Amino acid sequence: MKTGDLEQKSWQVRLKLVEMFSHGKAHHFGGSLSCAEILTCIYFHAMNYSRENMDEPGRDRFIMSKGHSVPSQYVILSMLGIIPEDELRTIKRLGTRLQGHPDMRKTPGIEACTGSLGQGLSFANGVALAGRMDSLKFKVYVLAGDGEMQEGQVWEAAMTASHYKLNNICVVVDRNRYQSQGEVDGMMGIEPLQKKWESFGWRAVKVDGHNIPEVCKALDIMDTGNDKPLAIIADTVKGKGVSLFENTYKGHNAVLSEEQYVQAKKEIGEKLR
Amino acid sequence: MDKTATRDVYGKILMELAGKDRDVVAMDCDLGRSTRSFNITEVDPQRFIEMGIAEQDMISTASGMASMGKIVFVNSFAVFITGRAFDQIRQQVSLPNANVKICGSSAGLTQGPDGATHQSVLDVSLMRSLPNMTVIVPADGNQTEKAVLAAYNIKGPIYLRLSRYQTGNFLSEDLKFEVGKAQIIREGEKVVLVSYGSVLKNVVDASDILAETGVSVGVVNFHTIKPVDRGVIEELAGNYKLVISIEEHSIYGGLGSVVAEVMAENGETEQHSRLVRIGIKDTFGESGTADELLRKYGLDAEGIAERVGQLCEEA
Numbered sequence: 001m002k003t004g005d006l007e008q009k010s011w012q013v014r015l016k017l018v019e020m021f022s023h024g025k026a027h028h029f030g031g032s033l034s035c036a037e038i039l040t041c042i043y044f045h046a047m048n049y050s051r052e053n054m055d056e057p058g059r060d061r062f063i064m065s066k067g068h069s070v071p072s073q074y075v076i077l078s079m080l081g082i083i084p085e086d087e088l089r090t091i092k093r094l095g096t097r098l099q100g101h102p103d104m105r106k107t108p109g110i111e112a113c114t115g116s117l118g119q120g121l122s123f124a125n126g127v128a129l130a131g132r133m134d135s136l137k138f139k140v141y142v143l144a145g146d147g148e149m150q151e152g153q154v155w156e157a158a159m160t161a162s163h164y165k166l167n168n169i170c171v172v173v174d175r176n177r178y179q180s181q182g183e184v185d186g187m188m189g190i191e192p193l194q195k196k197w198e199s200f201g202w203r204a205v206k207v208d209g210h211n212i213p214e215v216c217k218a219l220d221i222m223d224t225g226n227d228k229p230l231a232i233i234a235d236t237v238k239g240k241g242v243s244l245f246e247n248t249y250k251g252h253n254a255v256l257s258e259e260q261y262v263q264a265k266k267e268i269g270e271k272l273r
Numbered sequence: 274m275d276k277t278a279t280r281d282v283y284g285k286i287l288m289e290l291a292g293k294d295r296d297v298v299a300m301d302c303d304l305g306r307s308t309r310s311f312n313i314t315e316v317d318p319q320r321f322i323e324m325g326i327a328e329q330d331m332i333s334t335a336s337g338m339a340s341m342g343k344i345v346f347v348n349s350f351a352v353f354i355t356g357r358a359f360d361q362i363r364q365q366v367s368l369p370n371a372n373v374k375i376c377g378s379s380a381g382l383t384q385g386p387d388g389a390t391h392q393s394v395l396d397v398s399l400m401r402s403l404p405n406m407t408v409i410v411p412a413d414g415n416q417t418e419k420a421v422l423a424a425y426n427i428k429g430p431i432y433l434r435l436s437r438y439q440t441g442n443f444l445s446e447d448l449k450f451e452v453g454k455a456q457i458i459r460e461g462e463k464v465v466l467v468s469y470g471s472v473l474k475n476v477v478d479a480s481d482i483l484a485e486t487g488v489s490v491g492v493v494n495f496h497t498i499k500p501v502d503r504g505v506i507e508e509l510a511g512n513y514k515l516v517i518s519i520e521e522h523s524i525y526g527g528l529g530s531v532v533a534e535v536m537a538e539n540g541e542t543e544q545h546s547r548l549v550r551i552g553i554k555d556t557f558g559e560s561g562t563a564d565e566l567l568r569k570y571g572l573d574a575e576g577i578a579e580r581v582g583q584l585c586e587e588a
Contacts, residue, residue, distance in 0.1 A: 057341075103368070103369075104340070104369050105368075105369055105370065111340065112336070112337070112340070112365070112369075113336075113364050113365055113368045113369045114364070115364065116360055116363075116364045118329075119329075119333040119361060119364060119365055122329070122330045122332075122333030122334045122337065122361075123333045123334065123336055123337035123340075123365060124337060125330075125334050125337060126333065126334035126335060126336060126337020126338040126339075126340070126341070127337040127338070127340060127341055128337075129322065129334065129337075129338060130298075130337070130338040130340075130341030130342070130343050131341060133298075133319065133320070133343075134341070152329075153327075153329045153330055153333070153361075156325075156327040156329060156330035157330050157333070157334075159325065159327070159330075160324065160325075160327070160330055160334065163325075
């Protein structure tokens with residue numbers, strides 16, 4: 001897909017996300033909005049994944065480690081025809097397949113149960129280790145939050161991936177700088193993040209997480225032949241696209257009024273051709 | 274004397290299963306030679322995955338492997354694997370009903386000299402609270418073989434509690450083993466002892482001691498704590514005046530609690546028995562040899578016989 005098309009796609013993700021969330025109900029806006037380009041590039045540029053091959057053992061896989069941002073993944077899965085688009089509005093309602101956090105038993109296209117943070121990369125390592133035993137060639141992409149870097153298990157898993165040379169693993173850190181209750185580096189500092197990943201035996205690059213060519217280029221590093229796993233630190237804006245929620249923790253899990261909802265859709269709509 | 278512990282037989286059967294099924298994998302956190310999971314390397318070194326000292330990472334990684342069709346036996350001391358990694362077990366094993374076998378080794382006071390930090394006396398309580406989890410505690414070597422095979426054959430999460438206490442084989446090899454079905458070891462008059470795991474050896478020995486003094490007590494083995502054999506508990510509650518649970522575990526949340534729950538809910542049948550729970554009483558263990566600790570905490574054959582003898586007089 002061309003850069004311009006991917007850009008448009010990521011804004012469509014935002015629009016459908018806001019429509020899915022609607023107004024009057026609390027949802028995880030901030031982190032879902034910040035990762036729209038990252039998810040778009042992973043699914044529509046990097047991954048070998050479609051409705052047709054989603055059950056094939058050799059498919060690429062995506063693990064949403066920052067489980068609260070799964071709504072954006074639901075939107076992407078609907079774009080892929082895996083979830084009917086009109087099902088999106090059932091999110092978090094009693095009886096829905098679209099749970100508040102990822103549930104691999106309930107939702108097609110969801111590969112792991114996450115939500116309690118820090119566990120996605122470990123799970124991905126297990127998928128990669130099993131795939132290696134079965135001589136399968138596929139890649140596993142993990143999206144983690146920057147606040148999530150505070151979980152110790154992330155670094156256990158980082159050791160495991162480099163120890164076992166799992167070069168088919170790619171972690172993207174959505175560096176949106178805000179967590180639930182405040183600014184990440186004020187709550188519990190995580191820098192120097194790139195050096196941390198490098199010191200754990202990873203290749204690590206830093207990109208503008210809203211710049212489609214930069215994100216795609218970074219994801220392409222997976223194909224350059226190296227025995228190290230790849231970490232991409234993607235600088236993003238929390239709440240990107242909805243000005244009310246940009247660069248604040250207050251949109252992490254928040255409610256739009258009806259008026260704000262109309263305004264949010266208008267702002268996103270202006271980005272769409 | 275046969276010095277086999279349940280962990281030894283576990284390692285042997287794990288190796289045999291790995292020889293037959295290429296999807297059987299073992300993981301460990303720097304304790305593989307103690308838990309016996311390392312035995313699998315004799316069949317295929319590639320199917321032993323050393324995870325370093327990182328139980329949380331191990332459980333989540335195991336869940337990922339299980340999602341690929343692997344049958345994953347994860348290993349560490351019972352205290353670490355159930356306590357340190359409880360949230361990972363909850364979210365990534367129990368919730369998705371992952372085919373992961375959680376093998377808690379060196380469970381109970383009989384872990385011995387390492388003391389309170391290493392003695393798992395809460396693990397059964399933790400594991401039985403989890404949906405989808407089956408909790409099995411084999412009592413001796415023969416039973417461990419059957420338990421490991423059963424764990425392998427059940428598609429879903431299992432907690433297998435294993436011990437380093439050398440009981441040998443004390444149960445009849447012909448005793449039928451079925452997950453979820455209690456085993457009547459012997460019938461008694463007014464009092465029945467219910468137990469599980471290696472300490473069952475001492476319970477059986479205690480009943481022998483009591484028999485010599487003319488006191489006949491029943492003994493029942495609940496090798497499956499979950500799903501528990503409610504029918505047998507209800508029968509015991511109807512047939513005996515006193516049910517005594519004996520376990521190498523806290524009296525909170527273990528077999529004693531299970532029996533209490535069933536008896537309390539058992540309103541319809543004619544029940545005239547009461548329950549006494551013998552076990553670790555809301556405390557931690559300490560350093561000592563396995564036998565010294567069992568003696569101190571009243572779980573050796575003589576200690577059990579003495580306590581049960583007193584209770585029989587009151588019954």
